[in-house]
Amino acid sequence: xxxxxxxxxxxxxxxxxxxxxxxxxxxxxxxxxxxxxxxxxxxxxxxxxxxxxxxxxxxxxxxxxxxxxxxxxxxxxxxxxxxxxxxxxxxxxxxxxxxxxxxxxxxxxxxxxxxxxxxxxxxxxxxxxxxxxxxxxxxxxxxxxxxxxxxxxxxxxxxxxxxxxxxxxxxxxxxxxxxxxxxxxxx
Numbered sequence: 001x002x003x004x005x006x007x008x009x010x011x012x013x014x015x016x017x018x019x020x021x022x023x024x025x026x027x028x029x030x031x032x033x034x035x036x037x038x039x040x041x042x043x044x045x046x047x048x049x050x051x052x053x054x055x056x057x058x059x060x061x062x063x064x065x066x067x068x069x070x071x072x073x074x075x076x077x078x079x080x081x082x083x084x085x086x087x088x089x090x091x092x093x094x095x096x097x098x099x100x101x102x103x104x105x106x107x108x109x110x111x112x113x114x115x116x117x118x119x120x121x122x123x124x125x126x127x128x129x130x131x132x133x134x135x136x137x138x139x140x141x142x143x144x145x146x147x148x149x150x151x152x153x154x155x156x157x158x159x160x161x162x163x164x165x166x167x168x169x170x171x172x173x174x175x176x177x178x179x180x181x182x183x184x185x186x187x
Contacts, residue, residue: 003093003104008051010081010092010101011035011043013069021153022073025141028150029069030157033083036062063087066163068118068154070130072138079133082118089114091121095134115165123151 018031037060040052052061063085070080081092089106111117121129126147130139143149158165 003090003102004055005100005102006051006055007099008044008048008101009099010078010094011040013067013078018069019157021150021157023150023153024143024146025073025138026146026150027071027073028154029067029071029078030154031067031069032065033067033085034064035085036060065089066115066158068122070122070126070150072135074138074141077135079135079138080129082114082121084114084118091118093129093133097134113165115163119151119155119165122154123147126150 013029013031014033017033018029021028021030037056040056040061041049044052063083065083065085068082068084069078070082071078075096077094077096079094079096081094083090083092089108090103091106093102093104094100095102106114106117108114124147127139127142130136130142155165
């Protein structure tokens with residue numbers, strides 16, 4: 001799989017700073033997140049903290065921005081996370097059965113600005129991305145319009161906060177699907 005796979009799980013959403021949207025078999029969390037060495041040290045201990053510190057850049061991780069959490073209502077597990085961070089935007093495949101957390105960096109040169117790409121991925125790539133995270137049963141239970149429903153709920157919530165992401169604009173000659181135009185980008 002594309003990206004870097006770790007055994008350490010992502011920091012759970014902060015309930016005080018996360019707004020949840022219900023979308024059938026999914027619950028979507030929208031959170032503004034600040035990540036710094038102090039926050040990571042407060043969230044992790046032992047081997048998990050050691051793994052984080054081993055892979056941290058000099059001075060530690062320091063970033064912030066919007067996080068969108070894709071959680072299955074059946075088991076409460078977060079299978080996907082989109083971190084539309086200012087400096088290093090990325091997304092996560094969190095495979096519950098494997099106990100892994102794969103982080104894939106967002107490439108703005110290939111995919112454009114992160115937030116429109118995230119909205120496009122939610123709308124058009126939710127099923128295959130859930131499957132890539134080991135959530136086949138969740139993906140099997142999605143309705144035909146689940147991606148559109150999730151994208152509309154997130155878009156409406158962001159608009160209520162004054163955030164209006166522009167639409168994802170495919171490059172000339174592309175199919176409009178980031179995963180097809182850039183193999184491996186979303187699966």
